[in-house]
Amino acid sequence: MSATKSTPNELLLRAQNVHKTYRDGERTLEVLRGASMTINRAEYVSIVGQSGSGKSTLLHILGALDMASQGDVTLEGKSYASLGSAQLNRTRMEKVGFIYQFHHLLPEFNALENTFLPGMIARNSTAALIERARDLLTRMGLAERLEHRPSRLSGGEQQRVALARALMNDPLLILDDEPTGDLDQKTGQEVMDFVLQETVGQGKSLVIVTHDPAIAARAHRSYRLESGQLAESRD
Numbered sequence: 001m002s003a004t005k006s007t008p009n010e011l012l013l014r015a016q017n018v019h020k021t022y023r024d025g026e027r028t029l030e031v032l033r034g035a036s037m038t039i040n041r042a043e044y045v046s047i048v049g050q051s052g053s054g055k056s057t058l059l060h061i062l063g064a065l066d067m068a069s070q071g072d073v074t075l076e077g078k079s080y081a082s083l084g085s086a087q088l089n090r091t092r093m094e095k096v097g098f099i100y101q102f103h104h105l106l107p108e109f110n111a112l113e114n115t116f117l118p119g120m121i122a123r124n125s126t127a128a129l130i131e132r133a134r135d136l137l138t139r140m141g142l143a144e145r146l147e148h149r150p151s152r153l154s155g156g157e158q159q160r161v162a163l164a165r166a167l168m169n170d171p172l173l174i175l176d177d178e179p180t181g182d183l184d185q186k187t188g189q190e191v192m193d194f195v196l197q198e199t200v201g202q203g204k205s206l207v208i209v210t211h212d213p214a215i216a217a218r219a220h221r222s223y224r225l226e227s228g229q230l231a232e233s234r235d
Helices: 055-062 085-095 111-121 126-139 155-167 185-198 213-217
Strands: 011-024 027-040 044-048 070-075 096-099 173-177 205-209 221-226 229-233
Touching: 011 055, 027 055, 027 070, 027 205, 044 055, 044 213, 055 173, 055 205, 085 096, 096 155, 111 126, 111 155, 126 155, 155 173, 155 185, 185 205
Parallel strands: 027 229, 044 205, 044 221, 096 173, 173 205
Antiparallel strands: 011 027, 011 070, 221 229
């Protein structure tokens, strides 16, 4: 599946003038310097930039894993800064899904168990969780790998399990950090097809941080992060 260049226009998330500063004793490191962007419903947005430019930091702030030092992020019109810790936790759990470059699958659990863990944290019915996890993994071609632990899965299979886990609680927004960074070209293409099919193809919004120009080119819109600021790329 390829993303169409016709951009959806119903706003889901807005980041405004986001700054992020880290302090270590006398030293101050300003990673983000007034980054602003929008993400619409059912839109695929890519973020590109050099290593160390702050892309992952921005992704964490968009998903409320970290908070801006200055500026704000709103999801469905609700400001992260206005939410208490319990509300932020629920927002992350119910409305945002994360896919990490190195998967972060728990080695002692099999594919099925890794997938339904977010639902257990949300205290959903165990029977319903297992059924949904099984369905997600089957859709991704992993019906024969449900009981395999991560060490017995290929890199592409692990990434698909990570995608299924991110989708477990049916979030509005998926944030994906370098989805094909450690995969060969063919496997990376297959993973991207699964990601687009199961996110944008199902009406969800997708933000991908990537070094790969081919992945960025498939997005509805692309931003470049440079010197702590975002600029929207124009075709």
